[in-house]
Amino acid sequence: MSKGLPKRSEDYSLWYNELVKKAGLAENSAVRGCMVIKPYGFAIWEKMQRVLDDMFKATGHENAYFPLFVPKSLFEAEEQNAEGFAKECAVVTHYRLQTDPDKPGKLRVDPNAKLEEELIVRPTSEAVIWNTYKGWIQSYRDLPLLINQWANVVRWEMRTRLFLRTAEFLWQEGHTAHATAEEAIAETKQMLEVYATFAEQYIALPVIRGVKTPSERFAGALDTYCIEGLMQDGKALQAGTSHFLGQNFAKAFDVKFATKEGGLEYVWGTSWGVSTRLMGALVMAHSDDEGLVLPPKLAPIQVVIVPIYKGEEQLAQISEKVMQLKKELEAKGISVKFDNRDTERPGFKFAEWELKGVPVRLAIGARDLENGTAEVARRDTKEKSTQQFDSLVTYIPALLDEIQENIYNRAYTFREENTTKVDSYEEFKQVLDTKGGFVLAHWDGTPETEERIKEETKATIRCIALDTPEEDGVDMITGKPSKQRVYFAKAY
RNA sequence: CGGGGUGUAGCGUAGCCCGGUAUCGCGCCACAUUUGGGAUGUGGAGGUCGUAGGUUCGAAUCCUGCCACCCCGACCA
Structure with a gap:
């Protein structure tokens, strides 16, 4: 155990990285972008898993397991989803190695062992799961279908950081099918609330419940709901998402059901997930220059x-x-x-x-x-x-109860103090540069304005909060009318 | 993936410009004394200098490829 951690105030990302390693949560591995989660870190993840799993079961879900690999033809079936993830996919093209005739003791890919069809290492499992659901759903009696899986996924990220963004990460993904849009939307919102409850009561991280703008939506979803937390350096972290998929995947994979009335309709879908990124949220939300500050409810040793x-x-x-x-x-x-x-x-x-x-x-x-x-x-x-x-x-x-409550309150106060209402673009930029945090501002609802702000300030619309009151205003750049403020922030 | 930087014992480093197999601190092991906020003494162990080639009588040092990590961009849970 070596002395001394970098100070948060001096170099926040260095502090985070060193803390994760020195506290024994995780370390970098021999594999690019992939981490080793060490016993102490994994013990925290296991606690998270147990609590979340109980919450999923309590809301009627069952666990199942689907394959790691997705045949390319399935992967590309839902176009938006495929396009959204295409740039970050690991692809399996061969199934055999052989000794290299030119380099003794070395192996090479057997050129004769090329796969007929490439396999994509899942970046998310909608494709495999909906393809499976086709065989599971025939009648309204089969609905709703409420499934969760605990799994690893791979997204070939350019830049990785322990827990916050790794090429392979652990998560759970819920995938449900419903007879009506209303039911699916209710499920989407219910699971968002499960995540929010977990974040607030267990991680002691207060979160904004909101909906993403169209440009930030999950590829293939009609709506993406999210919870957003604020870290100590004033940057936002998306801590969980819940998607209303409409009938997109049902149509792509031809998942229909016979209605009570004898009709034949496409089912409505949702998917939702949280990942080992929650570990990063846990670290960044509460810890200090002496080390981790774990909420009692998730501490392996209390x-x-x-x-x-x-x-x-x-x-x-x-x-x-x-x-x-x-x-x-x-x-x-x-x-x-x-x-x-x-x-x-x-x-x-x-x-x-x-x-x-x-x-x-x-x-x-x-x-x-x-x-x-x-x-x-x-x-x-x-x-x-x-x-x-x-x-x-x-x-x-x-x-222990008091500590749990205190660190939540501390994080809540921090968030309130670092949430600023602004009405001009000048003020907006100034707050982002000096103070950071969430900035509540009016937005005209166009992707053009959103994009311009992102380019000029690096801040994105984190979400349109579900509980924001309506308030007439004008967009701070275009002057067009707006009915409510949205949350902006620089984000992880 | 583009720009910049780094890689020497478990960790942090000196040496590299100007080639002759390696410095220091922490940690580790043994023993003793210690124990209310990161102990002290004595003795000891530990190194394919990221990796694969090349130049050379000789490479940590010079050259090339590759890999990893860090910072800044683009991408993202």
Whole structure:
């Protein structure tokens, strides 16, 4: 464990990168653009998965698994979708290697093993799944079809960053089919709300629920809903999307169903997903110059106990008390780590667990044994207090809840302070340059204006928020009328 | 993919211009003393100098290709 993390204020992206590596979340791999997710990072992802999976099940979805490869002919069936992803696809063209006759000990692609039809490594699974749905759906009785899959996908990105953008990433993708547009839209919105709830209650990240402009829509969707969070450097991060696909994929893959009345109609689709990018959101939303600050609900270790002792005898005395406390806390569903390593000193352990973002740290030494106390340090505020040992079993669960709430509130306050209403383009540019964050401004609804702003300021329309009140105004550039403000920001 | 930069022990680095197999710190291992905020001493181990070629008696050093990473653009969850 090396000392010192770069400061957020000095170099935010360097800070992020170093933090992810030093906290043991992930590291770069031998494969271009692909990361290794390390045990501590994966433990957080597993917690996310479990919570989300439960939420999906609670809303009636089932898990299934579809192939990694998509035959090119299927991939190109829905044109918009195919075009949208075409530039970032990994393609399998051969199925065999052979020893290279020119280079001993080396392999080469067997030129005689060319695939009849190329296979695309899925960048998303609509094509394979809708092709499958064709065989699963005949009647209105088969609907709605509510499926989720946990999988990896590959998008050949030019520039990658740990968790935020990697060539291969882990995600879940829900794919549903419905008898009516209304039902599909309701599903789209329901899953957006599931994501928003997860972001706010678990990641402790307040998010804007909104809908994307046509130019930012998912390729092949009629509408893309999203949740947008604000990171500490004032840049926005799209944390999840939910798409209303209309009948686009049903038509492309000929998925029809017999209605109750005896008619034959195309089904209506949705798809929705969140990825390991949420890990990036988690890191960037709360962490500080000392390391990670994990929300208790997602922390693999919620409480770490560091014994402070001289000699074996004292350690044994402390251990006895600690093991009992550990058991009682674990009975309440709290994960506790007793760091009784004899190879590191307390100060080192303090720093290490701070780097790893453990929400609550207890220190127990000879002094505490005498007084029947323990020192309690909380990661979010760095405050330390001395508590009666016997009260810890009730004190700690309450403290964990308080920390969860506090970091949410902190992030919420930050977002509010960094959301600015502007009415002129001058002001707009000035806010983006100096303060960053979300900028609420009127927009005339045209892709031309949106594009111009993007080119001139690098800010994009993150979304049209679902709960924005109507407000008459004029576009800050063209002066054309506008009925509501939209969220602009520079984004990841 | 275009422009710029970097690659030397687990990590951070010196050496490169001007060729003669490598410097320092942290970490690691052993022992001892330590332990309430990143310990100290003594001894020790660890290097295909990103990689593949080339030039040369000899390459970390010069030349070429490739790979990876970082920064700035274009693309994007």
